[in-house]
Amino acid sequence: MSLKVVIVDDDPVIRILHKTLVQKSDLDQTPTLLENGREAWHFLKDEDNIKGQKLLLLLDLQMPEINGFELLDLMKNLPNQTNVFVIMLLSSVSRADEIKASKYTSVIGYIEKPLNLQTLEQVKTLEKIRQHF
Amino acid sequence: MTSHKLTNLKILVIEDNPGDVVLIEEYLAERIELPKISHATDFATARAHLNSPDFPDIIFLDLTLPDKSGRELIAAVVEYAKDAPVIVLTGYSDLSFGVESMALGVSDYLLKDELTPNVLYKSMAYNLERKKSSRALVESEKRYNELFHLSPLPMWVYDVETLYFLDVNNAAIEHYGYTRMEFLGMTLRNIRDKDGIEELEVALKLPRLTGKTMQFKGVLRHKKKNGELIYVDVRANEITFQGRRAEVVLCNDITERLQYIEAIEAQNAKLREIAWIQSHVVRAPLARMMALINAKDVIEDSEMTQEELFNHIMNSAYELDKIIREITSKTDQIDLSLKR
Numbered sequence: 182m183s184l185k186v187v188i189v190d191d192d193p194v195i196r197i198l199h200k201t202l203v204q205k206s207d208l209d210q211t212p213t214l215l216e217n218g219r220e221a222w223h224f225l226k227d228e229d230n231i232k233g234q235k236l237l238l239l240l241d242l243q244m245p246e247i248n249g250f251e252l253l254d255l256m257k258n259l260p261n262q263t264n265v266f267v268i269m270l271l272s273s274v275s276r277a278d279e280i281k282a283s284k285y286t287s288v289i290g291y292i293e294k295p296l297n298l299q300t301l302e303q304v305k306t307l308e309k310i311r312q313h314f
Numbered sequence: 315m316t317s318h319k320l321t322n323l324k325i326l327v328i329e330d331n332p333g334d335v336v337l338i339e340e341y342l343a344e345r346i347e348l349p350k351i352s353h354a355t356d357f358a359t360a361r362a363h364l365n366s367p368d369f370p371d372i373i374f375l376d377l378t379l380p381d382k383s384g385r386e387l388i389a390a391v392v393e394y395a396k397d398a399p400v401i402v403l404t405g406y407s408d409l410s411f412g413v414e415s416m417a418l419g420v421s422d423y424l425l426k427d428e429l430t431p432n433v434l435y436k437s438m439a440y441n442l443e444r445k446k447s448s449r450a451l452v453e454s455e456k457r458y459n460e461l462f463h464l465s466p467l468p469m470w471v472y473d474v475e476t477l478y479f480l481d482v483n484n485a486a487i488e489h490y491g492y493t494r495m496e497f498l499g500m501t502l503r504n505i506r507d508k509d510g511i512e513e514l515e516v517a518l519k520l521p522r523l524t525g526k527t528m529q530f531k532g533v534l535r536h537k538k539k540n541g542e543l544i545y546v547d548v549r550a551n552e553i554t555f556q557g558r559r560a561e562v563v564l565c566n567d568i569t570e571r572l573q574y575i576e577a578i579e580a581q582n583a584k585l586r587e588i589a590w591i592q593s594h595v596v597r598a599p600l601a602r603m604m605a606l607i608n609a610k611d612v613i614e615d616s617e618m619t620q621e622e623l624f625n626h627i628m629n630s631a632y633e634l635d636k637i638i639r640e641i642t643s644k645t646d647q648i649d650l651s652l653k654r
Contacts, residue, residue: 194602194626197617198609205612243594272597294597295605298612 184310185234186212189221189252190241190270199239199296206301208237208310218247222255231264237310238267239296242278253285262287266309270294320439321347326363326370328391329403330355330379334426338374338403338434345435357382357390364394372438373400375420377408384411385418392419397449399441403429421445467564470497474552474559477501477514481555489567491539507535507543530561533568544569588644596641599633606630 186209188199196214203212215221221238224230242249249269256265269282269291282288289309292300304310323346329335335353342349352370354360356379363370375391377383382390392400399421404412412423421441424433462469468486472479482497490497490505503511517530530550537543547566554560606627613623 192598192602194630195605198605198613201609201613201617243598272595272601273593275593294601295608297605297608 183234185209185230185236187215187221187224187236187238188212189215189218189238189244189249191217191244192241195241195294202296202298202301203239206298206305208301208305217244218249218252218255221252222247225256225259225265231259234264235309236265237304238265239270240267241270243272250281253287256287268292268304270296320345320435320442322350323372323438324350324352324368324370325372325374326352326354326360327374328354328357328360328379329374329376331376334376334403337429341429341431341434344431346438356380357387360391361394364391370398372442373398375400375402377402377404377411377415388415388418388420397445399438399445401437401441462562465564467566469562469564471553471555471560471562472502473555474561477503480558480560486565489538489565490536496539505536505538507537510534510536536565545572584644584647588641591637591641591644596634596637599630599637603627603630603634 186203188196188203190196190199196216200212200214204210213224215224221240225236230236240249240252247255253267256262256267259265265287267285267288269278269288271278271291271293273293279291282291289307290304292304325342327335327338329338339351339353342351352363352368354363358381360379373391373395375388377387379387388400388402400419402412402415402420402423403426404423405426409425412425415423421444422437424437462481463483465483466485468483468489470479470482470486478501479497482494487494487497492500502514506514530548532548534546534548535543536546544567547568548563549566550561550563552559553562555562606623609618610620610623618626
């Protein structure tokens, strides 16, 4: 199975930067860019997007309309959850956010912004991601 | 033997019988070193003596003088005598009256026919000492009385059974606005607010442990005469007052202090809010700046030119600046120097 990276962030600059980083790190040469939780939910609801591949969501927490945690709540209703992994991207890490994130089985980690190449290299070593490299 | 205490005594003998005077003076001289004996044969002279700076330490008084006698004489002499003990000299004929005279403020009475130097000496020594003790007691009572009445914090005593005020100090009168007379006609119910009264009744019904004084302390709401409600820190102790079960109470008005604490807690809530904002909102543009600066090496010109990169960095800086200004203005809203 191939790995698809989905970048969900309301900041356009961040979307461009993260796309470049994901490409440069060889995680995915064509990551999907989504603006907010609502778009992400529509994307995930569409079976075609999930079928036959693993999804790695780089998910921003602070977003308008549907924020990161709210999306995770919605995702519990997805049939193909085992194929979707989430790494949360936080502006600042607080204990409360950490604890909350750990309650979702799909969350495999969290990163304090900004993202950089070293961090993405570390992501490649994560158990669920490793097998693709 | 002469006692140290009875040297240089100033003695006034008020006696009109010259024979008796000589006898007394002789006896006094026998037992006392350096006595300064003055003599008055009538009340007028005696009074002059008692008004002069040459005030005696002790007075011997005969019951019949040419210008005054009996009860009237005793009352007058006792008044002028002030702190000096008055020892009455009586004959058998007015012995019973001699006994009565003690009630009028006379310290002792001696039978003239049974006077000896020792009898005189013993009576003087004893009565001088007694006067000293009773004076000390009066002063001590006065001091304790002042402790209560002049205490800078409101204090009162109330009857535990009836809840009536039994005594109240000046600070309480000033603070609560009631006069002393008004206070003495009131019960605790008049100064407690409604909820406090029920609590009080319940607490008072609890059986008291004997042999142990109970102490009450807590914060209550009281009502002043003008209707103003205040919070008071109350301390009370069980006492017996004029034979009744009572409590002495001290009240410290802490209304202002509690308001201050409330204001500080409101401040803290605001500060917590600011701290939260700092960590999340502030960091967002900062994280973006860091990302942009990191990106300069990896980003292609087709995605973003150098110029665009720098513009984005600048914009993030402006955003950060704006957020910091907002925080500063929020902080200004908090009045950190509360006027006391």
